[in-house]
Amino acid sequence: MGTLEDRVIVVTGAGRGIGREHALLLASEGAKVVVNDLGGSADGKGSEAGPAVAVVEEIKAAGGDAIVSTDDVASAQGADNLIRSAIAAYGKLDGLVNNASILRDGMVFNVDDEQWESVLHVGLSGTFYPGRAAARYWRELSKAGKPVAGSIVNTTSESGLFGNMGQSNYAAAKAGVAALTEVWARELKRYGVRVNAIAPRAATRLTAQVGAAESTDPNAPMHPGNCSPWVAYLLSDSCAISGEVFVVYGGVVHRVAPWTLDDSWKLRKETRWAPKELADAVFETGIPSKAGRNTGLIR
Structure with a gap:
């Protein structure tokens, strides 16, 4: 048996890159996975069901269980529908991985209104809305006297934690995600829900926009799949950690000390x-x- 046997887990932004690796590993560990991806470009333009469908097909071909979601998680309605779809398909929800994000870099004097708002919309609202929908579900279960062992894993970035030139919008969104993680961990503890975040160091199609080519070598330190085992652990019943942020890359998991x-x-x-x-x-x-x-x- 895998470490996530029969757990139902939603992964956003799971059609490519880090999210795809999460979905594949979680399914291989026995989870039933809702593969969510709007299918847009790295800068958030367009939509296509193909990436999410391809991941689900890959999971099923390996003997796993998964369904497709193309809901827009940066909207309240889309996020609510995503969580409802998971519960309708599998009867429950055990975990949520907020991974969806886009990148549209520019120095503070060059970033236009649309660049600023679109990155915040996907990166921050696209974390908040699914988290809120999942929290409401778990809270109602807890108030009804039913046992809850939920887990949320958010995706922040070292850009948001430590700052990075040319990324005012992305850094602001990701710093907000780190803050949400600490707040949610405190708010949801009483309902049996743990909340953590990772700041992945990985070469994906997003980093390819700024000169770091996507890593396809599974043995390379910057391969996105290196981040997924820690995410699987954070989602598992054996984990008691909550309210923490970790930088993850290669074989390294490094706790980030909060503001002090x-x-x-x-x-x-x-x-x-x-x-x-x-x-x-x-x-x-x-x-x-x-x-x-x-x-x-x-x-």
Whole structure:
């Protein structure tokens, strides 16, 4: 038996790349998988059922169980329909992997309104709406006195966690996903639901837009399939982790520490600061750096 035997799991953005690898592995571990993909281009244009259909066919050919969904998860109606479809097909929902995203890079002075809004729409709303729909289902089960062992795995990015030039829209969306992960973990714990996120390092058709060719070698560190075993673990009954974010690549799983107060740099006095006082205090203390060291000022 696999580690996910008979669990029903929805994977968004599962027609290609990382999502496809998740769907294939989860099915091989015994899960019943809802393969969701709108089938658009890497920048979010168009739609086509083919990618999701192909993944479902591959799963079935290997003896697994899966169905196709082409719902638009960046809309409330599409996300609600996706979750209802999973429950209608299999009678329940055990896990949700929010993976759908698009990439439309540009420096802050070049990004137009449509680029900004489309990336936030797919990356952030496309995580929120399926998560909300799944949470409502599990909450109702719990309130009815039925046992719940749900799990959500969101997909953030190091761009959102640490920043990356040329990705104001993508970084904002992915930082929002990391924040949702921590909030949901706190909100849904009482209902028996765990929530975590991964920041995958993988070469996919999205990274190909910025010069990192898609990895097709399963032994390469940047192959998208390297991220899927950790996702399978986070979805399994043997996992008790919740509210965490992990960078995953190759054979590495690295926990990301959340925002914390930095005791290596702090200004303090008993009364309100005056601007001139602050200038002097910063000069004496040094400029805070991301390396955790203070850099002295010259004046």
